[in-house]
Amino acid sequence: MFRRTIPLIFAFVVGTFMVIQFFIPHPTFQAIYNGVLDWQQVIFGFVLVVGTLSMVRHHVIRIQRKKEGYRYSMVALLGLVSMVLAGIIGGIRGGPYKWMFDYIQMPAQSSMFSLLAFFVASASYRAFRARSVTATLLLVAGVIVMLGRVPAGEYIHVGGLSLTDISTWILDYPNTAAKRGILIGVGLGMTATALKIILGIETSYLGRGD
Amino acid sequence: MTAMAALLLLLLVFPAHAGLPIDLTAFDTPDDGGKSITLEWIPLHRLGMADSLQSLVLLRRAEDETDTLELTSLGARDSLFIDDKDLVTDEPYAYVLEARFPSATLVSNETTATPTIQWFNKSRSAVCGAVVIFTSLLLWFTYHASKGREMFIRRIAGLEAVEEAVGRATEMGRPIMYVPGISTMSDVATIASIQILAQVAKKAGKYATRLTVPNRDPIVMTVCQEVVRESYNQIGRPDLFREDDIHYVTYSQFGYAAAVSGIMMREKPATNFLLGMFYAESLILAETGNATGAIQIAGTDSDAQLPFFITACDYTLIGEELYAASVYLSKEPKLLGSLKGQDYAKAITIALILLGTILSIAGVPQFVAVFK
Amino acid sequence: MGLPNALLNIDRKFIFAGVALSIAIPLLNPIGFGTSVTRQVQNVYDFVEKLEEGSTVILSFDYEPSTMAELDPMARTLLKHLFRKKARVLGMALLAGAPGIAESILQEEADAAEKEYGIEWVFLGYVPAPTAAMLRIGEDISMVYPTDQYGTLITEFPLMRSVKNYRDIDLVISLSSTAMPQFWAQYAHDRYGAPVAVGATAVEAIRMYPYHDSGQIVGFLGGLKGAAEYETLVGQPGEGIKGMDAQTIAHLFMVLMIVIGNVGHVIERRRGKSS
Numbered sequence: 001m002f003r004r005t006i007p008l009i010f011a012f013v014v015g016t017f018m019v020i021q022f023f024i025p026h027p028t029f030q031a032i033y034n035g036v037l038d039w040q041q042v043i044f045g046f047v048l049v050v051g052t053l054s055m056v057r058h059h060v061i062r063i064q065r066k067k068e069g070y071r072y073s074m075v076a077l078l079g080l081v082s083m084v085l086a087g088i089i090g091g092i093r094g095g096p097y098k099w100m101f102d103y104i105q106m107p108a109q110s111s112m113f114s115l116l117a118f119f120v121a122s123a124s125y126r127a128f129r130a131r132s133v134t135a136t137l138l139l140v141a142g143v144i145v146m147l148g149r150v151p152a153g154e155y156i157h158v159g160g161l162s163l164t165d166i167s168t169w170i171l172d173y174p175n176t177a178a179k180r181g182i183l184i185g186v187g188l189g190m191t192a193t194a195l196k197i198i199l200g201i202e203t204s205y206l207g208r209g210d
Numbered sequence: 211m212t213a214m215a216a217l218l219l220l221l222l223v224f225p226a227h228a229g230l231p232i233d234l235t236a237f238d239t240p241d242d243g244g245k246s247i248t249l250e251w252i253p254l255h256r257l258g259m260a261d262s263l264q265s266l267v268l269l270r271r272a273e274d275e276t277d278t279l280e281l282t283s284l285g286a287r288d289s290l291f292i293d294d295k296d297l298v299t300d301e302p303y304a305y306v307l308e309a310r311f312p313s314a315t316l317v318s319n320e321t322t323a324t325p326t327i328q329w330f331n332k333s334r335s336a337v338c339g340a341v342v343i344f345t346s347l348l349l350w351f352t353y354h355a356s357k358g359r360e361m362f363i364r365r366i367a368g369l370e371a372v373e374e375a376v377g378r379a380t381e382m383g384r385p386i387m388y389v390p391g392i393s394t395m396s397d398v399a400t401i402a403s404i405q406i407l408a409q410v411a412k413k414a415g416k417y418a419t420r421l422t423v424p425n426r427d428p429i430v431m432t433v434c435q436e437v438v439r440e441s442y443n444q445i446g447r448p449d450l451f452r453e454d455d456i457h458y459v460t461y462s463q464f465g466y467a468a469a470v471s472g473i474m475m476r477e478k479p480a481t482n483f484l485l486g487m488f489y490a491e492s493l494i495l496a497e498t499g500n501a502t503g504a505i506q507i508a509g510t511d512s513d514a515q516l517p518f519f520i521t522a523c524d525y526t527l528i529g530e531e532l533y534a535a536s537v538y539l540s541k542e543p544k545l546l547g548s549l550k551g552q553d554y555a556k557a558i559t560i561a562l563i564l565l566g567t568i569l570s571i572a573g574v575p576q577f578v579a580v581f582k
Numbered sequence: 583m584g585l586p587n588a589l590l591n592i593d594r595k596f597i598f599a600g601v602a603l604s605i606a607i608p609l610l611n612p613i614g615f616g617t618s619v620t621r622q623v624q625n626v627y628d629f630v631e632k633l634e635e636g637s638t639v640i641l642s643f644d645y646e647p648s649t650m651a652e653l654d655p656m657a658r659t660l661l662k663h664l665f666r667k668k669a670r671v672l673g674m675a676l677l678a679g680a681p682g683i684a685e686s687i688l689q690e691e692a693d694a695a696e697k698e699y700g701i702e703w704v705f706l707g708y709v710p711a712p713t714a715a716m717l718r719i720g721e722d723i724s725m726v727y728p729t730d731q732y733g734t735l736i737t738e739f740p741l742m743r744s745v746k747n748y749r750d751i752d753l754v755i756s757l758s759s760t761a762m763p764q765f766w767a768q769y770a771h772d773r774y775g776a777p778v779a780v781g782a783t784a785v786e787a788i789r790m791y792p793y794h795d796s797g798q799i800v801g802f803l804g805g806l807k808g809a810a811e812y813e814t815l816v817g818q819p820g821e822g823i824k825g826m827d828a829q830t831i832a833h834l835f836m837v838l839m840i841v842i843g844n845v846g847h848v849i850e851r852r853r854g855k856s857s
Contacts, residue, residue, distance in 0.1 A: 019341065022331075022334065022337070023330060023331050023334050023337075023338050024329060024330065024331070025241055025242050025243040025327070025328050025329075025331050026243055026327055026328075026329055027243040027244065027245065027299075027327065030243055030721070034718065034721055034725070037714040037717055037718050038714075038718070038725070040396075040711050040714040041709065041710055041711040041714050041715070041718075043429070044428075044429070044710045044711040044714075045710060047428035047429050047432060048428055048461075048710070050428050050431075050432060050458075051425075051427075051428030051431060051458035051461075052458070054428070054431060054457050054458035055457065055458045055459065055460070057453075057454065057457075058454055058457040058458070061454050068476055068477075069472070069476045072472065092681075092682075093685075093732075098682070101647075101682045102682070105647055105679070105682075106647035106650065106682075106683075107647075108468075109462065109464045109465065109646060109647040109648035109679070110647055110648055110650060110651055112464035112465075112467055112468045112494070112648055113464050113490070113648040113649055113651070113759075114651070115494055116490060116493055116494065116785070117601055117605065117832065118597070118598045118601050118602075119493045119494060119497040120493065120836070121597050121598070121600070121601045121832075121835070121836050121839060122497070122594040122597045122598070123493060123497060123518065123521045123522055124521075124836055124839070124840060125592065125597055125836075125839040125840060125842075125843050126521070126843070127520075127521040128840045128843065128844070129843060129844060129847045130844055130847065130848070131847070139840070139844070142840075143837055143840060146833045146836060146837055147833060147834075147837060149784075149805075149807055149833070150615075150807065150826065150829050150830040150833045150834075151615035151616060151617050151618075151826055151830055152615070152830050152833070152834060154617075154618055164618055168620060168621075171788070171791060172791065172795075175788070175791060176791040176792050176795055179513050179788075179789065179791060179792050180792050182511075182513045182516075182528070182529045183513065183792060184556070184559055185529050185530040185556065186511040186513075186529045186530055186533075188344075188530065188552050188555050188556055188559070189398075189402075189511070189529070189530035189532070189533035189534070189552065190398040190399075190511075190533070191341075191344060191555075192344075192348060192533065192548055192549075192551065192552040192555075193398050193401060193402055193405075193533050194398060194401075195344070195345055195348055195548075196348070196545070196548050197401065199345075199348075199349070201348075201352055201544055201545065201548055202405065202536070202545060202548075204405045204408040204409070204437075204536055204540065206436075206437070206440065285634070292749060294746075294749065393761070394711075394713075396713055461677075461678055462646055462648075462678070462679055463646060463648060463677075463759065463760065464646070464648035464649075487761070489759060489760045489761065489785070489786065490649070490759050490760075490783055490785040490786060501594075512761070512789070513788075513789055514785060514786055514788045514789040515785075
């Protein structure tokens with residue numbers, strides 16, 4: 001009962017309330033709704049601690065068992081401890097914390113993001129092949145948008161239109177139409193999933209499929 | 211001088227008026243919780259009084275009191291104000307606008323209104339109708355499916371491959387990595403992903419293949435741990451559950467991408483599931499997995515990331531296929547019914563879009579206006 | 583089968599090296615490409631241009647250091663424009679890694695425009711659970727941010743005395759590499775009626791089109807090009823315009839690689855047919 005019935009009743013009551021409150025502006029409903037939002041933030045604060053503990057545990061186990069690449073785990077734990085200590089001791093507006101943020105975290109994260117440029121190049125080299133009519137259409141559209149989104153596209157003209165104009169048209173119309181189609185399907189799928197959970201039709205998220 | 215002349219002219223034209231002929235009206239703000247009053251008036255610039263206006267002040271008093279509160283200072287172009295400052299529900303309030311000019315101070319007509327509570331937000335009627343219709347369709351088809359009615363579901367290649375992908379990892383003696391996206395539990399894509407995780411965990415558990423789930427969100431991590439534990443319990447293999455396999459990484463988007471890519475390179479999972487909500491990190495994860503030679507099944511409702519997954523993964527679930535996946539894998543009749551309901555809702559949506567387009571072209575905008 | 587095979591299977595290391603060079607060389611030796619302005623960016627500019635003196639704008643830094651190369655130039659140019667229009671700016675951050683970036687940019691731009699803290703701008707800092715925060719601001723901003731980033735009660739700031747919820751906000755701008763702009767559109771605009779403008783990374787900008795066409799957002803700046811366009815409109819050339827040269831050459835390099843791959847593919851197919 002505690003592992004199945006009560007969670008399902010809870011999901012039904014809270015879910016139904018969250019749907020209904022959207023249509024009822026009464027202050028009582030809004031107060032409860034605001035309370036739910038506040039709880040969401042409070043719970044998030046607590047689970048961050050749970051997450052951090054999980055991370056520490058994961059890396060400690062790796063180090064203890066000397067798993068492959070366990071030295072990286074040492075670096076991860078060192079990073080965690082030093083950032084926390086630097087923040088507590090020197091504050092977050094300056095000192096070692098700000099230094100580490102500016103000169104370690106920022107470049108490290110920027111480097112990860114910049115990998116995208118390299119991966120996009122190798123992936124598009126592999127994927128954009130004129131294997132069929134549809135693949136050729138994709139290839140042509142991809143090249144037009146790639147050139148049209150940079151100043152070079154303004155200098156290349158096809159039939160009186162610059163590649164920038166053609167790429168803008170592709171993004172504004174065929175792209176938006178396709179995206180709307182996907183969005184409508186996604187929206188309905190989302191609503192159906194949410195309703196299935198609220199109504200207790202779908203329970204596999206509780207780890208129980210039947 | 212022109213403005214002054216206009217002002218003098220107005221005073222001559224409206225001698226019986228309190229001074230400011232702006233027709234101030236107040237009414238209870240519709241569709242709210244009884245905490246605001248809306249005020250409308252003719253803007254002063256339309257009366258040619260903008261140039262000489264020094265200030266325009268809105269004054270309020272509770273109807274049975276004499277104390278007046280200066281609410282706000284307004285401009286000559288303003289014509290609307292919503293007062294929600296400390297109003298008491300069901301108490302009447304009186305308002306006037308006071309315009310100060312170099313030569314005179316003019317006061318508008320006094321108007322009163324009472325803020326009241328509404329029990330239904332009429333502006334959301336169309337959404338309410340849609341919720342009722344959609345819920346009815348879902349329940350109707352679920353009911354019929356549970357009574358044994360046959361429901362057809364088309365083949366989804368990516369989901370057919372799940373068994374093969376799990377089997378491959380088992381044969382190779384390497385783990386399966388399951389990435390449930392980088393969003394939170396409030397994202398339905400994450401919930402859909404967790405539903406699939408339950409099925410994947412059961413399949414992996416049957417072959418005793420190790421399943422690892424690195425998480426970006428701590429709440430998602432907690433739910434994933436519970437789901438995998440329960441899945442193992444259901445197939446009678448609780449001994450397979452290792453809390454450390456479903457672990458938290460970091461909340462940083464690209465920190466997470468870096469860590470997961472590192473795990474992929476070191477542990478070389480035979481199979482990667484990338485299912486849920488992804489953003490710009492999707493290609494980094496998919497390309498790293500591709501480079502390690504893993505079989506990759508991806509799925510997201512994030513349309514911007516679909517091209518990356520299609521390019522770098524073996525199978526991709528597009529948009530709503532992600533939501534259908536759990537139903538597809540479990541083949542449970544009542545869940546299949548809900549998919550049917552979803553299809554009918556989509557058919558109605560398409561019909562409404564076509565009807566709206568035709569009527570708008572035919573010069574009947576009222577139909578579309580109903581949905582605004 | 584030598585040539586087509588070589589063209590079809592270029593080692594990714596060479597492609598990576600080509601990308602690195604095509605970005606690095608133009609950055610070190612600028613060429614000076616200009617850029618035209620798209621409708622979506624023009625709309626954001628026009629909206630800000632029409633803001634009256636003293637308007638209140640939320641500038642939400644919903645990004646982390648990873649995407650600062652694309653989004654920092656947008657933040658700086660938007661702030662220059664907002665301060666020039668004498669708008670009051672509420673800076674906030676909905677990701678844990680964002681306050682460090684937001685703080686520096688807000689402070690530097692406010693100092694350059696000689697704006698006073700607490701009167702013309704404030705930095706409210708970071709709060710967790712972004713969607714809950716967006717919805718709660720619709721009711722009462724002080725419930726989400728009782729204090730600013732530095733622990734001062736927001737009621738002590740003259741700027742915050744006239745700001746309670748979205749009704750007092752003239753524009754919300756979200757700079758993001760994730761789905762935050764969509765949430766802002768769905769919650770701040772659809773639910774509470776606040777106008778929303780967006781600055782998104784190039785990868786994410788593509789999904790902004792339907793939101794723009796449906797009027798849920800006033801406009802958006804997409805990637806470094808969006809930043810360059812806005813810099814052009816504001817008349818303040820910055821990192822966006824500088825980056826356009828590198829982006830142009832990198833795109834040309836990618837097109838070249840695609841062409842090479844397809845030449846290999848065509849030769850291989852023809853040989854296959856003839857044999």
